[in-house]
Amino acid sequence: MKKIGIKDIALRANVSTAIVSYVMNGTRNVKPETKERVLKVIEEFNYRPNAIAQSLKSRRTNTIGVIAEDITVFNTPEIIDGINDYAEQHDMHILLTNLRLQKKVGYNYADTASYQKHAQNAVSDLVSNQVEGIVYIGVHPRDLTGLIHTNDKPIVYTYCYAQNECSIQYNDEQASYDAIQYLVSKGHSRIAVISGLMDSIPSRLRFNGYYKALTEFQLYFDPQFIKVGDWGGESGYQLLGELMELPDPPTAILVMNDLMAAGALRAAAERGISIPRELSVVGFDNREFSAYLNPRITTMDLPLHDMGILAMKTLCNRISGKEETIEEPPLCKLIERDSVAGPRTSIK
Amino acid sequence: MKKIGIKDIALRANVSTAIVSYVMNGTRNVKPETKERVLKVIEEFNYRPNAIAQSLKSRRTNTIGVIAEDITVFNTPEIIDGINDYAEQHDMHILLTNLRLQKKVGYNYADTASYQKHAQNAVSDLVSNQVEGIVYIGVHPRDLTGLIHTNDKPIVYTYCYAQNECSIQYNDEQASYDAIQYLVSKGHSRIAVISGLMDSIPSRLRFNGYYKALTEFQLYFDPQFIKVGDWGGESGYQLLGELMELPDPPTAILVMNDLMAAGALRAAAERGISIPRELSVVGFDNREFSAYLNPRITTMDLPLHDMGILAMKTLCNRISGKEETIEEPPLCKLIERDSVAGPRTSIK
DNA sequence: TGCGCAATGTAAAACGTTTAAATAGGGTGA
DNA sequence: TCACCCTATTTAAACGTTTTACATTGCGCA
Numbered sequence: 001m002k003k004i005g006i007k008d009i010a011l012r013a014n015v016s017t018a019i020v021s022y023v024m025n026g027t028r029n030v031k032p033e034t035k036e037r038v039l040k041v042i043e044e045f046n047y048r049p050n051a052i053a054q055s056l057k058s059r060r061t062n063t064i065g066v067i068a069e070d071i072t073v074f075n076t077p078e079i080i081d082g083i084n085d086y087a088e089q090h091d092m093h094i095l096l097t098n099l100r101l102q103k104k105v106g107y108n109y110a111d112t113a114s115y116q117k118h119a120q121n122a123v124s125d126l127v128s129n130q131v132e133g134i135v136y137i138g139v140h141p142r143d144l145t146g147l148i149h150t151n152d153k154p155i156v157y158t159y160c161y162a163q164n165e166c167s168i169q170y171n172d173e174q175a176s177y178d179a180i181q182y183l184v185s186k187g188h189s190r191i192a193v194i195s196g197l198m199d200s201i202p203s204r205l206r207f208n209g210y211y212k213a214l215t216e217f218q219l220y221f222d223p224q225f226i227k228v229g230d231w232g233g234e235s236g237y238q239l240l241g242e243l244m245e246l247p248d249p250p251t252a253i254l255v256m257n258d259l260m261a262a263g264a265l266r267a268a269a270e271r272g273i274s275i276p277r278e279l280s281v282v283g284f285d286n287r288e289f290s291a292y293l294n295p296r297i298t299t300m301d302l303p304l305h306d307m308g309i310l311a312m313k314t315l316c317n318r319i320s321g322k323e324e325t326i327e328e329p330p331l332c333k334l335i336e337r338d339s340v341a342g343p344r345t346s347i348k
Numbered sequence: 349m350k351k352i353g354i355k356d357i358a359l360r361a362n363v364s365t366a367i368v369s370y371v372m373n374g375t376r377n378v379k380p381e382t383k384e385r386v387l388k389v390i391e392e393f394n395y396r397p398n399a400i401a402q403s404l405k406s407r408r409t410n411t412i413g414v415i416a417e418d419i420t421v422f423n424t425p426e427i428i429d430g431i432n433d434y435a436e437q438h439d440m441h442i443l444l445t446n447l448r449l450q451k452k453v454g455y456n457y458a459d460t461a462s463y464q465k466h467a468q469n470a471v472s473d474l475v476s477n478q479v480e481g482i483v484y485i486g487v488h489p490r491d492l493t494g495l496i497h498t499n500d501k502p503i504v505y506t507y508c509y510a511q512n513e514c515s516i517q518y519n520d521e522q523a524s525y526d527a528i529q530y531l532v533s534k535g536h537s538r539i540a541v542i543s544g545l546m547d548s549i550p551s552r553l554r555f556n557g558y559y560k561a562l563t564e565f566q567l568y569f570d571p572q573f574i575k576v577g578d579w580g581g582e583s584g585y586q587l588l589g590e591l592m593e594l595p596d597p598p599t600a601i602l603v604m605n606d607l608m609a610a611g612a613l614r615a616a617a618e619r620g621i622s623i624p625r626e627l628s629v630v631g632f633d634n635r636e637f638s639a640y641l642n643p644r645i646t647t648m649d650l651p652l653h654d655m656g657i658l659a660m661k662t663l664c665n666r667i668s669g670k671e672e673t674i675e676e677p678p679l680c681k682l683i684e685r686d687s688v689a690g691p692r693t694s695i696k
Numbered sequence: 697t698g699c700g701c702a703a704t705g706t707a708a709a710a711c712g713t714t715t716a717a718a719t720a721g722g723g724t725g726a
Numbered sequence: 727t728c729a730c731c732c733t734a735t736t737t738a739a740a741c742g743t744t745t746t747a748c749a750t751t752g753c754g755c756a
Binding site: 363364365366367370376377378379382401403404405406407 | 702703704705706707710711712713
């Protein structure tokens with residue numbers, strides 16, 4: 001049983017293939033009664049044009065490539081969801097590639113050459129499949145500038161940094177500033193920070209926001225209040241201990257991700273420090289688990305879905321050669337839960 | 349600047365396009381020195397053949413479609429990761445569609461007609477893009493049998509049920525049997541269960557495993573030990589209460605997902621019941637958060653990655669018309685953490 | 697010398713569409 | 727009646743490959 005094509009439809013409807021094409025695409029006037037006839041045959045045979053052939057001729061595939069550094073990392077599915085929404089609305093398709101960086105045997109972030117080869121292969125593959133552009137979804141810890149080239153197909157980076165390229169980010173600095181402002185509004189003034197690794201860009205930005213807020217609100221500043229972790233739960237556990245052993249400990253802590261915050265909570269529990277009564281904690285990332293910890297962590301939700309949409313919007317603008325409209329980055333949003341209260345001293 | 353094609357390469361290498369094609373695909377002998385020459389030109393111009401044109405002519409796209417009911421649900425990214433691994437190893441590509449069932453405005457699981465239209469559109473779209481087969485990733489609560497037709501392209505379902513179709517599942521019954529066996533090995537004999545909704549297939553299967561183990565190990569059976577929740581955290585909270593107020597409460601509970609287990613933990617904490625000293629809990633799903641709860645939950649890990657691989661393997665076999673080899677379903681694996689100990693009475 | 701055959705190469709059709717250009721068949725106005 | 731235009735339609739080229747069928751060459755061998 002041969003697959004039916006446009007010729008078969010044309011034959012049955014007693015018209016040329018051109019008419020069938022015009023009817024389907026509405027690219028030219030067709031006499032209503034002919035149109036009717038064609039439509040009926042299409043319906044009858046449940047004919048769907050071969051998108052491959054269409055693409056070849058029209059040189060438009062309506063397909064964009066998505067490269068995820070690791071789809072199992074928490075940020076990625078939400079971003080893809082955003083991308084998919086935009087794509088669906090604009091009749092585009094998504095060709096997905098997962099780099100799987102975290103699990104690739106022998107891969108480590110320092111090995112730029114190996115990364116580059118891997119990523120470049122993915123790009124070449126997508127380009128050879130005639131995607132019209134690429135969205136790259138990272139997991140942060142690396143500046144990707146110049147590592148990838150796409151042969152002048154547009155590429156938009158998100159959740160990672162590519163200094164001279166087009167990259168979509170939420171506003172880290174603003175987010176951490178907002179968190180401090182929130183703590184201040186609750187009455188805190190002795191606010192510590194548990195940062196991620198200091199050679200990472202988000203750490204620096206979030207620290208900027210922290211420092212800026214401290215200055216602006218004229219809060220107590222103590223270098224001993226600045227602890228640098230490694231993003232892992234253990235370091236949160238460790239550093240909370242150090243902080244609370246200070247002769248005059250903070251009443252609130254901004255922790256730069258929920259993983260470290262979870263560790264900090266465990267440390268607090270072991271030391272009999274009640275959160276939020278004796279100590280307030282604000283996390284970052286709004287990870288799924290943070291709503292199930294005890295207490296449920298107040299944390300910064302990342303606008304991942306919006307970033308996906310914005311990335312697609314930007315990409316599609318560049319594909320159609322439109323003016324680069326500079327959009328505001330999407331904002332993080334504080335999720336108020338149970339790990340923040342007023343400072344102890346303010347309670348009667 | 350015109351995109352260079354096979355003709356340009358042929359011209360520069362002073363051969364016909366056929367030779368270039370033969371060199372690239374190794375489909376015929378080419379004199380080594382000619383081959384050399386062609387290869388050099390290809391290299392020089394960094395030529396990559398247009399996969400769309402290749403597909404049109406060869407009628408093979410090396411692309412499979414993936415339909416996810418909701419990519420933001422925890423199971424999906426891991427399954428996709430498995431699919432991607434297999435695809436990468438076999439030089440296939442993934443065209444992704446996210447149905448986004450949970451968030452679609454107005455969508456609810458009971459509305460089969462609306463679901464069907466939505467899903468069928470996605471399928472038609474993929475088929476028109478000439479995918480060679482489809483993997484469907486569900487989120488469980490529905491029998492999909494007969495709702496979708498693919499015009500005789502093969503389709504493999506996973507993480508959902510489609511009774512008369514080809515569907516890949518882990519062994520729910522075995523998993524829950526194993527969990528009970530584990531509790532027995534720790535000395536428990538009074539084991540309750542908090543089930544999911546009873547009209548759901550996994551609930552039934554997991555209950556089978558529970559009941560089978562109870563019978564086989566000749567454990568105490570009490571209908572009051574069977575509680576039916578709705579998969580949500582609140583119901584876990586509620587039902588743990590009911591269980592512990594029984595005159596003679598269980599010493600261990602099998603909870604059919606980690607969400608309800610989290611609720612149960614909270615209820616236990618409020619009642620001053622120490623886990624695992626006074627009560628053991630085994631969860632299901634190995635959700636990310638379950639490693640961060642207090643205590644960290646012992647739970648059943650689902651072989652999601654393997655299911656993705658197996659789904660692809662099955663699909664590709666069907667694509668190439670190979671014998672349907674019936675493979676064993678991948679198995680769940682108990683992740684031992686801190687929510688299980690021996691029953692209280694066995695402690696001196 | 698002539699023949700068959702292997703090795704190497706080329707020309708051109710084909711894949712299923714879109715679309716520019718050509719054509720047919722009427723009106724219309726002068 | 728003719729020149730012109732408009733609409734509806736068809737013809738056929740093109741998109742960038744693969745692949746079939748055929749052509750050429752050179753070699754071994756009777």
